[in-house]
Amino acid sequence: MMKKLLLASAATALISTGAYADGHAVKVGVILGFTGPIESITPNMADSAELAFKEVSESGAFLDGKVIEAVRADSTCVDAAAATAAAERLITSDGVAAIMGADCSGVTTAIANNVAVPNGVVMVSPSATSPALSTIEDNDLFFRTAPSDARQGEVLSAILMDRGITSVAVTFTNNDYGKGLSDSFISNYEAAGGAITINAAHEDGKGDYSAEVGALAAAGGDLLVVLGYADQGGVGIMQSALDSGAFDTFALGDGMYADSLIETLGADLNGTIGSVPWSEGAGADAFDATVAAAGVEGNSSFTRESYDAAALIALAMQAGGEATREAVAANLLAVANGPGEEILPGELAKGLEILANGGEVDYIGATNVELIGPGEAAGTYREYEVKDGAYETVTFR
Amino acid sequence: MTDLINAFVLLSNFVLIPGLAYGAQLALGALGVTLIYAVLRFSNFAHGDTMAFGAMCVILVTWGMQGLGISAGVLPTALLALPFGILGAVALALLFDRTVYRFYRQQRAAPVVFVIASVGVMFMTNGIVRLIIGPDDQRFADGERFIIRAREFKEMTGLAEGLALRTTQGITIVVALVVMVALFWFLNRTRTGKAMRAYSDNEDLALLSGINPDKVVFWTWVIAAALATIAGTLYGLDKSFKPFTYFQLLLPIFASAIVGGIGNPIGAIAGGFVIAFSEVTVTYAYKKFLFYLGWESEGLMQLLSTDYKFAVSFVILVLVLLVRPTGIFKGRVI
Numbered sequence: 001m002m003k004k005l006l007l008a009s010a011a012t013a014l015i016s017t018g019a020y021a022d023g024h025a026v027k028v029g030v031i032l033g034f035t036g037p038i039e040s041i042t043p044n045m046a047d048s049a050e051l052a053f054k055e056v057s058e059s060g061a062f063l064d065g066k067v068i069e070a071v072r073a074d075s076t077c078v079d080a081a082a083a084t085a086a087a088e089r090l091i092t093s094d095g096v097a098a099i100m101g102a103d104c105s106g107v108t109t110a111i112a113n114n115v116a117v118p119n120g121v122v123m124v125s126p127s128a129t130s131p132a133l134s135t136i137e138d139n140d141l142f143f144r145t146a147p148s149d150a151r152q153g154e155v156l157s158a159i160l161m162d163r164g165i166t167s168v169a170v171t172f173t174n175n176d177y178g179k180g181l182s183d184s185f186i187s188n189y190e191a192a193g194g195a196i197t198i199n200a201a202h203e204d205g206k207g208d209y210s211a212e213v214g215a216l217a218a219a220g221g222d223l224l225v226v227l228g229y230a231d232q233g234g235v236g237i238m239q240s241a242l243d244s245g246a247f248d249t250f251a252l253g254d255g256m257y258a259d260s261l262i263e264t265l266g267a268d269l270n271g272t273i274g275s276v277p278w279s280e281g282a283g284a285d286a287f288d289a290t291v292a293a294a295g296v297e298g299n300s301s302f303t304r305e306s307y308d309a310a311a312l313i314a315l316a317m318q319a320g321g322e323a324t325r326e327a328v329a330a331n332l333l334a335v336a337n338g339p340g341e342e343i344l345p346g347e348l349a350k351g352l353e354i355l356a357n358g359g360e361v362d363y364i365g366a367t368n369v370e371l372i373g374p375g376e377a378a379g380t381y382r383e384y385e386v387k388d389g390a391y392e393t394v395t396f397r
Numbered sequence: 398m399t400d401l402i403n404a405f406v407l408l409s410n411f412v413l414i415p416g417l418a419y420g421a422q423l424a425l426g427a428l429g430v431t432l433i434y435a436v437l438r439f440s441n442f443a444h445g446d447t448m449a450f451g452a453m454c455v456i457l458v459t460w461g462m463q464g465l466g467i468s469a470g471v472l473p474t475a476l477l478a479l480p481f482g483i484l485g486a487v488a489l490a491l492l493f494d495r496t497v498y499r500f501y502r503q504q505r506a507a508p509v510v511f512v513i514a515s516v517g518v519m520f521m522t523n524g525i526v527r528l529i530i531g532p533d534d535q536r537f538a539d540g541e542r543f544i545i546r547a548r549e550f551k552e553m554t555g556l557a558e559g560l561a562l563r564t565t566q567g568i569t570i571v572v573a574l575v576v577m578v579a580l581f582w583f584l585n586r587t588r589t590g591k592a593m594r595a596y597s598d599n600e601d602l603a604l605l606s607g608i609n610p611d612k613v614v615f616w617t618w619v620i621a622a623a624l625a626t627i628a629g630t631l632y633g634l635d636k637s638f639k640p641f642t643y644f645q646l647l648l649p650i651f652a653s654a655i656v657g658g659i660g661n662p663i664g665a666i667a668g669g670f671v672i673a674f675s676e677v678t679v680t681y682a683y684k685k686f687l688f689y690l691g692w693e694s695e696g697l698m699q700l701l702s703t704d705y706k707f708a709v710s711f712v713i714l715v716l717v718l719l720v721r722p723t724g725i726f727k728g729r730v731i
Contacts, residue, residue, distance in 0.1 A: 174704075198682075198697060201704065207632065207642035208419070211680045211703045214411040218682035219697055231534075236637070244410055245547020245559035 025069040026323040028053065028313055029090035031101035031111070033077030038103060045126060046072060047296045048303040049100045052310035052348065054294075059349035061356060063323055068314060075102040080110035087111040091119050098122045098313045098328045100306065105130035105176055112142050122328040124312055126305035131180045134374050141329055143336075145305040145312070145369060147277060147379025149177065152254060153184025155275050155381045155397050156225070157192055160251060163273070167195040168251070169221040171212065171237055173228035174201040181227045181253050197221040204232040209240040217246030225251045230258035235265070242268045250274075262389055269386045278382035278396065279304050279367045286344040287366035293346075304366035305377075311348055312336055315363055318355040336371045338362040399556070404689035406558040410547070416670075416677040418566040418635055421573035424669025425628035426646065427653035428580065428662055429621040431728070435597040435660040436617040437498070439511030444625055445650065446522035449643035450489055451626025452633045453530045455482030456537045463539065471541040473565070473634055483626045489525075490622040493518050494614065502614075519644075526640045535638045538565060565635040576627055577666060580620070584662065589616050597660070645707070649676070652710040656717045658728025667725055676709045 030049055032042040050070045057067035071094045073086040083102060090096045099121055102108040108128035116123045117138055124143045125133075131150035136142065160168065170186065172178035178201070186196050198219035202212050216224060216237075224247040228234025234256050241247040242265065252274030262269055279287075287307060291298030298304070313328055315335040320327025335351075340360030343351040351361045363369055370378045383394040426448060433441040458478035468474050497514055544567050547559030584590040589612070596603040596613045604610060629643060636642070649672050657668025682699035701709065717724060 200702070203704070205639065205641060206645075207636035207639060210411070210415045211677060211706055214415075214677075215680070215682040215697065215699055215703055217411060218685045218699075220685065243543075243547075243563060244561050245551070246411075248548075 024066040026063070026066055026317065027069050027071050027094055027096045028310070029073060029087070029094065029096040029099040029101065030070045030310075031073040031075045031083070031087055031090065031099055032103045033107070034072070034074045036075075036077035036079075038077050041301045042103060044297045044300045044303050045103070045306040046070075048291065048298055048307040049126070049310035051291065051294050051296050052307045052345075053314065055290075055346070055348045056311075056314040056352065059352055061349055061352040062314065062318060063321070066323065070100075071096060073101075075104070075107045075111070077104040077107060080107055083107035084110050084114045087115040091115055091121055096121070097317065097323050097325055098124070100124055100126070100309045100313060103127045103302075105133060105180075109133060109136060112136060112138060117141050120325050120329070122313070122316075122325065122332060124309040124332070126309045127302040129180075130176050131184050132176070134376060138374070140375065143309075143312070143332055143371060143375040145308045145365075145367060145377050146302065147377045147381075149181040150184040151379050152275060152277070152381065153181055153186075154188045155383075156185050156251065156253065157188035157194065158397065159273060159275060159383050160189065160225075161192045161194060165222045165251075166193065167197060167221045168223055168225050169197045169216045169219050169247070170199045170225045170227070171202050171216060172199070173233055173255070174203050177255065178227050185225065185227065185253075195221075202228065202233045202237055204229060206233065206236065209233065209236045210244065212237060213240040213244055213246050216241065217244065221247075223247060223249040223251055225253075226256055227253040229255045230261045235261060238265060257384075257391075262386065262391075267389060270388065272386045273384065273394075275381045275383055275397070277379055279380060280382075280396065281368065283344050283364045283366050283368055286346050290346040307345060308363070308365035308367055308369050311343075311345070311365060312363060312369070314348065315343075315351055315355065315361060318352050319361075333371055333375060335361055335363050336369050400689045400691070403556055403558045404686050406550075406556055406560050407686055407689065410558065410560045412674075412677050412681055414560075414562060414566055416674045418569045419677070420670035420673030421569050422628055422632045422635070422669075423646075423649055423653045423673050424666040425573055425576060425624055425631070426650040427657065427665035427669050428577070429624035429628070430650055430654045431657075431659055431662060431665040432617060432624070433621050434654070436593055436613060437511070439508045439515065440651070440659075441621070442512065442515045442647065443493070443519040443522055444621070445643045445645075445647035446519050446526065446640075447486055447490060447622060447625040448629030448632070448646070449526045449638075449640045450522050450629075451482050451486035451622065452629035452638055452643070453482075453526050453640075454485030455479055455626065455630045456530065456535055456633070456638060458482060459537045469540060471564070472568070473538050473540045475537055475630055475634055476568070479627065479630060482630060483623045486622040486626040487619050489522070490618040491615070493522075494618050523640065523644065530640070532640055535633075537638065538634050540564060563635070565631070569631045569635050572627065572631060576624070580624075580662065583620075589613075593617060648707055649673075649710040652714040655714055655728075656724055658724025658726040661724070661726045661728040664724050664726035664728050671725070672710045672713060675713055676706050679709050680706055 030046050034042050053068040053070050056062045073090050075083040102111050105128040108125050122141050127146050129146050129149045131148050134148050172182035226234050250272045254276045257276040316328045316331040317323050319331035319335050340362040341354050343361050343363045345366050372378045381397045384391045385394050430444050455475050455478045458481040459475045462474050469477050541564050544562040547561040550560045592608045593613050653668035653672045654665050657664025679700050680703045682697040684698045
């Protein structure tokens, strides 16, 4: 008899814990390209985002002790149909309250247009940078913690103008990223009084770029602006330009920032300038400490942005006082920007408490989050110059 | 006068030298295609990937030599590795001949069957290369990079325009010349070469006069594979080795062979340079060149964007087939 009673109570306890977890777990989707071209960096991005969720859950301060449960889905980075289907599952079957993702600009646009916006679900992308995402009809549901390339075009233009370089040739990799960045750079540069001698696309993965460089050289200019990839056509163009004596100084977009570039081109690269998104300051330091303590690899691309995206979603729910899609949409901008108490990585519990007590927070995060315009990061860029075969920081913009 | 020299130097730097090197690489590739067509009577679509396979063998041996500390001084080590690469490519070509083409030869299959079989061989070779060395870019050039640097040339001559000549461009032109002379000597002077030509002209007559067809087929594959390896290695040295670019090279190579007159070795060489120079001259922007000649223009003076480079060889191919199906130097009608 005693035994039966024990069993029964144990069973009830089990059932009730299950019900308890269900009632208190808030599901949030994490949709990243776990397979596909950027599969090497997405696990670290997801880990960083889930680290923020864990911090929130363990604080006990989140919506009176609820926890966040991350549900992963694969965006594939390139297959819009597969990404849409995966997001559909997250929203209709898992019933997530918000989505952290997606990663690549193409699939992010597809998910936003086809699933997230029609269902009123907020997306916070850590890594989609296409300027086109600034103008999609998102009903104020799409945000990103990565800066738009429109901003980078502005920064690159300012770098050149500050150095008194007023006439340049431009070559970009022939895809959404290259086209978007070159359009933005050119409109800013021309508005500032600069002259573009030529704006030519190049295809990645070709053996020979001498014809492209011939056209660039004929157009001339103070230097060549290369908006491509460091392990693709971008480096081919630079090599060919150096070989033929067409150009000996370059200005580079963020896709060209890689140590392999210095290894390949060596001393010829000295004097090259460029911009790359960068984080520094108290927020970045706090993030490093937080990931180190949790044993997460935080020193790869877009991990900081992923942590911030996840943290913003949690803080927005807390500010709204409920784990609903509406609460996230209504409060995300408010917690991201001032006024309020500044919150760094690792201080999420403090932020949650302030919000619970009716206060305001200004989430700084790992990347100095400041959402501007249609809800995208202003971004900090590092202006660098190559000196003696190494990247040297000139200033931050 | 200085302006005239500047204009000439500019054109040499961006059109003449790259065109010559590229033309030599195409010509070597087209020679292999044309030889197979003349003797074995089919268009060998696997030729581009045979080039990739041969070049891959050269790269692997080059890395081995570099590891052992063997080098050719100022010249690229790949030149020393070339004979080994040729052996590898010959082995592969003979393997496919024994396992694939011989079967269809015994069946006296129609040429189109051979062509389709060669497409199959192409994909297989393609796969083997990717399996062994991977689909990425490989760098294997070493030694001195330049014969003349653009900056040095400017300082030396005091001209406004620089002229760069890379070692690989120089080697390409010299090696291509040597190989072409050797090939013509072989075809015209040696017994085997003559047998190949006889077999190509009239198979039945050649067999009647006691020429061993197996021997002819054997030597054709050996020479075609050697040419492919040399062309592939020179292209890889001069530009970069990436398996996919060799697949893309197939179009200009076939265009060269057909424009020159397929089945005709002289035609293959002429065709190679015609295609190379058309691609380069049509897509070059003449703004600066015309400026030196005293004509200032607002636009770039570029006939076609460089995106259309491969389209140029295709257009020429179509035009030649329409106007003169036998090519410049009367080859066969296909």
